[in-house]
Amino acid sequence: xxxxxxxxxxxxxxxxxxxxxxxxxxxxxxxxxxxxxxxxxxxxxxxxxxxxxxxxxxxxxxxxxxxxxxxxxxxxxxxxxxxxxxxxxxxxxxxxxxxxxxxxxxxxxxxxxxxxxxxxxxxxxxxxxxxxxxxxxxxxxxxxxxxxxxxxxxxxxxxxxxxxxxxxxxxxxxxxxxxxxxxxxxxxxxxxxxxxxxxxxxxxxxxxxxxxxxxxxxxxxxxxxxxxxxxxxxxxxxx
Amino acid sequence: xxxxxxxxxxxxxxxxxxxxxxxxxxxxxxxxxxxxxxxxxxxxxxxxxxxxxxxxxxxxxxxxxxxxxxxxxxxxxxxxxxxxxxxxxxxxxxxxxxxxxxxxxxxxxxxxxxxxxxxxxxxxxxxxxxxxxxxxxxxxxxxxxxxxxxxxxxxxxxxxxxxxxxxxxxxxxxxxxxxxxxxxxxxxxxxxxxxxxxxxxxxxxxxxxxxxxxxxxxxxxxxxxxxxxxxxxxxxxxxxxxxxxxxxxxxxxxxxxxxxxxxxxxxxxxxxxxxxxxxxxxxxxxxxxxxxxxx
Ligand SMILES: Nc1ncnc2c1ncn2[C@@H]1O[C@H](COP(=O)(O)OP(=O)(O)OP(=O)(O)O)[C@@H](O)[C@H]1O
Ligand SMILES: [Mg+2]
Numbered sequence: 030x031x032x033x034x035x036x037x038x039x040x041x042x043x044x045x046x047x048x049x050x051x052x053x054x055x056x057x058x059x060x061x062x063x064x065x066x067x068x069x070x071x072x073x074x075x076x077x078x079x080x081x082x083x084x085x086x087x088x089x090x091x092x093x094x095x096x097x098x099x100x101x102x103x104x105x106x107x108x109x110x111x112x113x114x115x116x117x118x119x120x121x122x123x124x125x126x127x128x129x130x131x132x133x134x135x136x137x138x139x140x141x142x143x144x145x146x147x148x149x150x151x152x153x154x155x156x157x158x159x160x161x162x163x164x165x166x167x168x169x170x171x172x173x174x175x176x177x178x179x180x181x182x183x184x185x186x187x188x189x190x191x192x193x194x195x196x197x198x199x200x201x202x203x204x205x206x207x208x209x210x211x212x213x214x215x216x217x218x219x220x221x222x223x224x225x226x227x228x229x230x231x232x233x234x235x236x237x238x239x240x241x242x243x244x245x246x247x248x249x250x251x252x253x254x255x256x257x258x259x260x261x262x263x264x265x266x267x268x
Numbered sequence: 269x270x271x272x273x274x275x276x277x278x279x280x281x282x283x284x285x286x287x288x289x290x291x292x293x294x295x296x297x298x299x300x301x302x303x304x305x306x307x308x309x310x311x312x313x314x315x316x317x318x319x320x321x322x323x324x325x326x327x328x329x330x331x332x333x334x335x336x337x338x339x340x341x342x343x344x345x346x347x348x349x350x351x352x353x354x355x356x357x358x359x360x361x362x363x364x365x366x367x368x369x370x371x372x373x374x375x376x377x378x379x380x381x382x383x384x385x386x387x388x389x390x391x392x393x394x395x396x397x398x399x400x401x402x403x404x405x406x407x408x409x410x411x412x413x414x415x416x417x418x419x420x421x422x423x424x425x426x427x428x429x430x431x432x433x434x435x436x437x438x439x440x441x442x443x444x445x446x447x448x449x450x451x452x453x454x455x456x457x458x459x460x461x462x463x464x465x466x467x468x469x470x471x472x473x474x475x476x477x478x479x480x481x482x483x484x485x486x487x488x489x490x491x492x493x494x495x496x497x498x499x500x501x502x503x504x505x506x507x508x509x510x511x512x513x514x515x516x517x518x519x520x521x522x523x524x525x526x527x528x529x530x531x532x533x534x535x536x537x538x539x540x541x542x543x544x545x546x547x548x549x550x551x552x553x554x555x556x557x558x559x560x561x562x563x
Contacts, residue, residue: 079447105452115448117441124437128452131434180453 030055030215031076031107031184038071045071047239048085051265053184058206058216060226060247063236069219070112073186076217077109078102089184091221106183110190112219114173118162122153125161125172129179145210146175149205167198174205184215191222203229223260227251230236272405277524278549281448283412283481285520286419290474291497292504292512293426294346294467300443300507301463304365308349308372309471314380314487316342316472317479331394339472341516347461355457380487388484397480415477422470423513430509435462443507459542472554492538499541503548505558514556539554 031053037126038046044240045068053059063069074080076087087095094102103109117125126146133139136245139147141242147154150171156164187206191199203225210216227233229245235256243250250256290300291313298306300462316338323334353372357364393411400409430436437461442449449456478493481483504511527534548555 061338077451079450098455099447099450100453100455103451109451111448111451115445115449117444119444120437120441121322124441127434127437128441128449128454131438131452176452 030090031159031217032086032088033072033076034086034088035074036072036075036087037083038068038080039083040071040080043266045239046075046082049236049239049241051234051241053215053217054232056210056213056215057231058210058218058229058247059235060218060230061236062218062220062223062226062233062250062256064221064260068239069236070188071239073109073188073217075220076102076186077107079109092114092253103137103180106181107186108177108180108182108184108189109186109246110173110177112188112192114169116161116164116169116172118160121158122161122164122172123157125176126153126179129176130181132213135177142179142181146178149178149208150175167194167201170194170198170202171205174202175219178209182214184217185209185218186219188219189221190218191220218256223256224251232262272295272366274528275406277528278521279406279408279412281521281524282517282533283409283415284523286415287474287478287481287502287516288497288519289513289516290419290470290477291493292500292516293423293509294471295498295501296428296504296506296509296512297430297439297463297467299501301439301460302354302365303326303362303494304354305369305498306354306467306496307369307498308376310490310492310497311373311376311380311466312346312468312471312490312491313475314490315345315376316487317485317489318380318384319472320476320479321391321485322391325389331392335476339469341463342472342475343469346464346471350464351457355460364438374412377487377491385489388486388534391483391485392477393480393483407429410500411477411480415481418477419513420471420475423509425537426466426470426509429466430434435459439463496538496541499545501555502545503555505555508555508557511555511557519555 033049033051036046036049037193049072051061061069061072068115071080078097082095086093089105089107094105119126120128126143130139136249152168153172153175161169164172174190187202188204194202199222206218207229218226218230227247228252232245233244233250234241235243235250243253243255291310295306295309298309315505317430319338320334322328323337324331329337349372353368354365357368375525397411400407430439438449438454442456442459446456495520497516501512502515502516503518504513504515522538522544523537526540543549
């Protein structure tokens with residue numbers, strides 16, 4: 030569904046990505062892991078058109094999307110939830126969700142989308158008229174996910190959705206991700222929480238200093254000694 | 269101080285204040301979405317005044333059509349300025365945009381000078397706006413009532429657009445986070461164009477009313493009102509539409525107050541704005557209605 034081939038991205042003199050190739054298959058959960066500064070966000074930002082790639086290609090459903098404007102890429106169904114949630118703090122929760130469905134004019138379709146999101150996140154409905162800035166970090170993440178779902182994504186890209194959340198809330202987020210996949214949405218998940226991410230991932234990539242150093246099915250990486258050592262703190266027992 | 273004299277000054281202050289306010293709204297809206305002080309904004313007042321003047325005097329088009337045409341033309345020019353001058357440097361440092369804005373302002377003024385000439389032209393006033401009402405000893409020009417009503421209506425329209433419509437929602441979102449707006453699939457340039465069109469249309473309406481009040485059209489007529497409107501926008505809290513209107517009114521009233529208190533100071537009227545600006549920047553830099561900036 031999504032193919033990234035030999036992607037190079039530079040920021041001025043800094044080479045952030047040095048030939049990254051990733052493939053995401055339809056209806057899969059694919060994880061991209063890596064430590065701070067590995068280039069995870071750069072990868073996702075290149076896909077959604079926020080940063081431009083020096084070379085390489087990005088194809089979505091067979092067509093190259095490299096060089097397209099971000100809003101055009103989004104409207105193909107490739108929806109990006111940015112790092113740090115980025116809810117519009119000065120808009121109400123309902124308006125935030127509306128932003129996700131900006132071009133949906135049909136009232137009935139819009140209300141169906143709202144119903145779907147409110148069903149998944151009841152807290153958003155009860156507080157729909159409040160400013161998004163009043164939500165807690167966890168609730169803001171739910172709003173960011175809900176807002177992305179309003180766009181009816183075909184492929185949902187999430188940049189560290191569990192960042193800064195308490196373990197229980199983070200667990201909720203991962204449950205929701207699985208639920209979204211069951212509804213038929215492909216997921217490209219960036220995480221530092223390797224344990225949780227690998228558990229739900231069909232396939233995963235490990236990014237180090239701008240290159241993919243390891244890839245394989247989620248459970249395989251979970252068992253990989255190198256991954257355990259570097260990203261799972263060497264913990265061996267299952268939780 | 270004489271009671272009716274005070275009221276008379278109040279009427280005058282409100283009228284000028286409304287005009288500053290109308291112009292300030294455009295400043296504030298563009299600043300809100302782009303963080304750009306569009307210094308060419310004041311000159312739009314001049315463009316619309318000329319357009320209205322040519323419509324009525326040269327082409328003999330009925331005034332309502334001329335005025336509507338002038339407003340539409342100015343709105344389109346606002347879009348053109350953004351697309352032509354600001355969009356190509358959207359990603360450059362803010363200072364580049366600021367310098368460009370000053371350049372656009374000079375360009376418009378000098379185009380006016382070259383094409384139309386520097387001699388002030390007298391602006392025709394349609395009969396509906398003429399005349400006045402005598403209330404006791406206070407003389408209220410019909411134009412003042414028109415200006416007040418039109419300003420309030422346009423302010424209300426603006427507030428509804430910004431608060432209740434989809435495009436207004438996008439404008440508010442854009443003012444916080446342009447990147448995430450793009451990630452919503454929204455074409456930000458369309459939202460920006462709309463903002464320029466709306467702000468420019470208000471400036472155009474203000475320009476026409478300005479010319480009926482001070483009926484001399486010349487290429488630099490937008491400079492002082494533009495500066496004052498900028499002060500009004502800062503006063504009200506730049507980025508805030510209601511604040512801009514309020515800032516305009518306060519400025520207008522402050523200007524007449526100074527003359528009312530001491531007629532000899534009338535020469536300093538234009539200094540009031542800048543004095544107020546210094547005070548506000550020292551005491552409350554985010555303006556009367558501006559929110560405290562998070563960053
Ligand atoms: N706008 C930028 N300008 C210059 N360098 C940048 C920019 N954005 C990222 N970088 C650099 O590119 C590299 C990769 O950054 P990136 O944000 O992709 O990492 P990341 O894997 O997402 O890290 P984190 O887990 O901290 O979010 C880093 O060295 C970073 O400093
Ligand atoms: Mg990152």
